Amino acid sequence: MFVGRMIQRELRSSWRRLVFFFICIAIGVGAIVTLRSVIHSVRQAFAGEARTLIAADAVISSNREFPAELTTRITARLAEAGAQSTRSVELATMVRGEAAESRTRMVELKAVEDGFPYYGRMTLAGGQPYDFRLLANGGAIVRPELEAQLGLGVGDRIVIGGRSFEIRALLDAEPGRRLGAFSLGPRVFVSMADLEQTTLVSFGSRATHQRLVRVPDAALDALVTALRGDFTDTFARIRSYKAQEDDIGEDFERAENYLSLVGLVIVILGGIGVSSVTRVFVQQKIKAIAVLKCVGARSSQLLAIYLAQVVVLGLLGSLMGVALAWVTVHTVPGLLLRGATPGVTINYGLTPSAVSQGVSIGLAVSLLFAVVPLLDVRHVKPSRLLRDDSVREPRDWWQLAAIAGVAVALVVLTIWQAGSWRIGLVVIVGLLATAGTLHVAGLVMVRAITPLARSRRFAVRHAVLQLARPGSQARIVLLAVGLGSFFIVGVRALQENLLQQFALDVSTEAPDMFLIDVQSDQVDAVRGAIRSVQDAGSPEPRLIPVLRARVTGVEGRELQLERYEDVRERGSLAREYTVTFRPALERNEQVIQGTFWSDAGPADAEVTDVSIEESVALRFGIAPGDLMRFDVLGRPMTARVTSVRRVNWGDSRAGGFMFVFRPGVIDKAPHGAIGFFKGPVDDKARARLQATLVQLAPNVSVIDGREILQAVKGVVGNVTLAVTVVGSLVVMSGLLILIGAVSMTKFRRVYEAAIFKTLGAGRPLMTAVLTVEYGLLGLLAGTIGAGAAVGLTWGISRFALDIPFRALPGLTGGAILATTVLVAVVGVASSWDVLTRKPLGTLRGE
Amino acid sequence: MPADAPGIAMLGDSLTAGLGLDTPDTYPSLIEGRLRAEGIARGVLNAGVSGDTSAGGLRRLPWVMETHPTILLVALGGNDALRGLPVADLRRNLAAIIEGGQQGGALVILAGMEAPPNNGPEYTSAFREVYRDLAREYDVPLIPFLLDGVAGDPALNQVDGIHPNPEGARRVADVVWRALTPHLSRLRSSS
Amino acid sequence: MIALRQVSKVVDSGGHPLTILHPLTLDIAAGRSVSIIGPSGSGKSTLLGLIAGLDAPTTGQIFIDGVDITALSEDALAALRGEKIGFVFQFFHLVPSLTALENIQVPMEIAGRSDAKARAQALLDEVGLHDRGHHYPSQLSGGEQQRVAIARALANDPPLILADEPTGNLDSANGRHILDLLLEVKTRRHVTLVMVTHDPAIAAITDERIVMRDGRSVGEGG
Secondary structure, X not given: OHXXXXXXXXXXXXXXXXXXXXXXXXXXXXXXXXXXXXXXXXXXXXXXXXXXXXXXXXXXXXXXXXXXHHHHHHHHHHHHOOOEEEEEEEEEEEEEEOOOOOOEEEEEEEEXXXXXXXXXXXXXXHHOOOOHHHOOOOEEEEOHHHHHHHOOOOOOEEEEOOEEEEEXXXXXEOOOOOOOOOOOOOEEEEEHXXXXXXXXXXXXXXXXXXXXXXXXXXXXXXXXXXXXXXXXXXXXXXXXXXXXHHHHHHHHHHHHHHHHHHHHHHHHHHHHHHHHHHHHXXXXXXXXXXXXXXXXXXXXXXXXXXXXXXXXXXHHHHHHHHHHHHHHHHHHHHHHOOOOOOOOOOOOOOXXXXXXXXXXXHHHHHHHHHHHHHHHHHHOOXXXXXXXXXXXXXXXXXXXXXXXXXXXXXXXHHHHHHOOHHHHHHHHHHHHHHHXXXXXXXXXXXXXXXXXXXXXXXXXXXXXXXXXXXXXXXXXXXXXXXXXXXXXXXXXXXXXXXXXXXXXXXXXXXXXXXXXXXXXXXXXXXXXXXXXXXXXXXXXXXXXXXXXXXEEEEEOOOOEEOOHHHHHXXXXXXXXXXXXXXXOOOOOEEEEEEOOOOOOXXXXXXXXXXXXXXXXXXXXXXXXXXXXXXXXXXXXXXXXXXXXXXXXXXXXXXXXXXXXXXXXXXXXXXXXXXXXXXXXXXXXXXXXXXXXXXXXXXXXXXXXXXXXXXXXXXHHHHXXXXXXXXXXXXXXXXXXXXXXXXXXXXXXXXXXXXXXXXXXXXXXXXXXXXXXXXXXXXXXXXXXXXXXXXXXXXXXXXXXXXXXXXXXXXXHHHHHHHHXXXXXXXXXXXXXXXXXXXXXXXXXXX | OOOOOOOEEEEEOHHHHXXXXXXXXXXXXXXXXXXXXXXXXXXXXXXXXOOOOHHHHHHHHHHHHOOXXXXXXXXXXHHHHHOOOOHHHHHHHHHHHHHHHHXXXXXXXXXXXXXXXXXXXXXXXXXXXXXXXXXXXXXXXXXXXXXXXXXXXXXXXXXXXXXXXXXXXXXXXXXXHHHHHHHHHHHHHOO | OEEEEEEEEEEEEOOEEEEEEEEEEEEEOOOOEEEEEOOOOOOHXXXXXXXXXXXXXXXXXXXXXXXXXXXOOHHHHHHHHHHHEEEEOXXXXXXXXXXXXXXXXXXXHHHOOXXXXXXXXXXXXXXXXXXOOOOOHXXXXXXXXXXXXXXXXXXXXXXXXXXXXXXXXXXHHHHHHHHHHHHHHHHHHOXXXXXXXXXXXXXXXXXXXXXXEOOEEOOOOO
């Protein structure tokens, strides 16, 4: 009864003091719940779309016609499982308008039956609803590109496989088509019955035969297993939507665990804040505790009272975190993530598992970080009511055991959140190493500034004395704030580095149309055609000469390969390489050995020059000066290696080649070109360009990468948003830690300030002392944290992400400055009452 | 004519280059082996480039003709069909290749290809006609279908269903050899 | 009521043992009022802390109502204090987060009494603060706070009241009122009162006096 009542009464008064506790937990939990929920939502959407992606529960497919006995077998199996099925065939074929003079185009034909699709829906231009009757009896639904290329529209007739079809609608999107799949031409839908009246499917046809299956979920796995057994010796395959889901699931799980780990780090930062607050709280409560002990309360009762408060506050904080997450999830993604995932509708919302995980972590962290300082309750002696003996008991076994227990629990928590032993341990070890480094660095730096204590200035002298005296809170503040700024700078720097990398790939100037198989005599005409339709300000289209070559021999200092058979033994050195030639380096290349030529070489040289890529040099031991023999389209050619290049493969704007030849000799060999350029924004202009190019150079294939690029941009946008949100959360947690740490030192300061004041120090002087003290502390903490973060970023960029490291001096310097100012401001501000309070009250112990 | 001029140059695509096969298993290598067995010590130049169309082959012709082959085997068109490129272009390109080969002093042998039925009857028959017409027009020996007896047989093709496996390549070599036999004397006389 | 047998206290002071209470034997009979008087540092507060079981003696035994409290565990001591001893401190030491009424309720709740609230109100009436029950300590004057503290000390009807300079933080008028209240309570309830003070005038009004100097009892002062 006593315990229960006291919890109630204490909460009534202490919540104000513990509101900060509450916020620490709320932010951490909010971060975890938000991150997990968003990922859950996206994942659920994609998993729901897994059926849409294949338009069925399962798809049986074969690149041959199903033999009769197999068809019987399949039909029996489907009947057994209570499944429905519908057939479809995909093949590439030629289409032309009905008029004799019409152009002919290759299209990707898909023939379906009534019933297609089981999941997802066909979207037609102009919002027209799809109905199988549009296809029945000689109907066709075509993509708008075909309309543009053949100059035909709805109502016109086209010839496919010798049969006439009427274009009845234009297709926007279809279920079951993979985004960005290489396509030979625009999509055309016809009915299965009509296709069967043509000879398109016969011996030697290249077609994919499918059976889309709809089956009750309970029977799905058994059906898939049974059919898979039946298919062992055939070309037929079966794939259920679950396999699709698993592929998607794995990626998301990784992302979820990674982001949650960041969330956990935020909670742990919050936990450090909790620990500071609790320590201060217990210090403030010491007298009350002594009184309660004096009137008969047992230590265990008091511990129960305060632990229960922590649990209640932890729970409230967690719930507040959930509320925060709810607000975030319902506002931010809706505003910013829309359209990032074409074809998939995502309903963002909190998921029960994210909420329960968040709340349990919030509770666990509240308890874990509060329990050690709370154990001090046991050491409060009621005798201190008579005498002011603040003798601190040495840590007892209970407390040591508690610390060990807390550490183990944190490790378990981290491993749980990371979803892997390895990553969990790496994070913990990393965290400990960082804390250890920060601690040692703190000690060293405090020692380094100690000579300032001889300063003539009162403020500086006393500020330094405060920091350097034994038992000062400087080390704990350094650790906490240092850790905070470490995380913030680390996350921000990684973010900058990562996003910079992405920005290269998806900048608005990035090429989004690609050409293959341009013949050398077509290059100029193709370039002209592109230029004439490109939007103003678009970069010049790039057409890079390419040709195929094989290495047939090497005469080097290390490597001697006489014959082609010797080369073959070197594995991939014998493969057919695509090579190019040019007079200068590209932007994404740098020479790391030898020198690159600056002009074309003589056309009659017996030995030409070649530059090799770094990995060729490393793997095969080839170095500048070595001679290499190539078979270029059936003719031998000898080249001397004159340089080794490093290629930044992440920057694909200029392509990447293992072998680059000096112009002069090799350019006499027949070569084609590949091209990439930024196509016009307008869809019609793009279609027109395709049509023009086809007419101009029919052998050229145009690949439009805009869909893929837009998807990538969407993903990058989401990553940017996620990282920014996480980064801001980390900044907030860091601030909380700072406030917590400063408040930890405050009670001592109040007393000391009172003494100084009675000794004649005025408020300006006291403010100066505090400003210098906290400013110094901030400077040290910022330097340590930012320094460690730069190290971390370098390590991760270099070894984990394999992206070039950029030092970001602006960010680092800014972070140190911000930490300094922030600590000084927070320190002085939270000590404001110290400065304004009348000293007598403080000294009397009121 | 240079001393190391090849007996036969084979201007083709992945079927000639031997995609997915070890070099000794490709049909040009097998032909070279059969020539040796016949006592003809003339090389076979494999001028096959994977993915190449008749347009690409035409651009590569001068480079190949610089080696002055005695016989030029033209085995192109498969990729034109797979990509649905216009038959008229195929005809123009192949005609130019045959003319170029003949002007370079080589005996041109034309290897025919078939477009798969899914391209549609108009395309496949027009495609087939190109080879027959050209053979007649330029009076060059014609192999009616390079993959005769091989195409569409799972036992003779790789899993992609397009490229012959080693056994399939031997059958292709048989087909090519049958077409070559009447002209072996040319290789003997000029060696 | 209280019996001390050869009780001493030695503390460690910068590595040297410092005797703050020399072996002392004394008896205080039930129902008496006793003041412990002496200058600052004479050991009088130490003596009070030992009697209250707030501190453990280095040697000797202390009996409260015949129970040797030096043999009790922390928790047993706490229970004994709750039941047998009421405290009044110089700085009041009310729990700031609790109202006056609640401060008085706490010891009874700890002891598990069910009539805590009603009794607390009665005690408030007894110390003359009938209508201040819902005020927090910070809203009360020093004298009022000390009255609440006295009411709290009486909560569980303890036979013994220990007071540490109960008037030391009050002006003389308020001090006088508190002293009167303490003596009145003592008489009415027949409790034993032990009070630490440095003021001979205050000491004079108790039945007995123990005079401390340099950690020794120097006899009955006067």
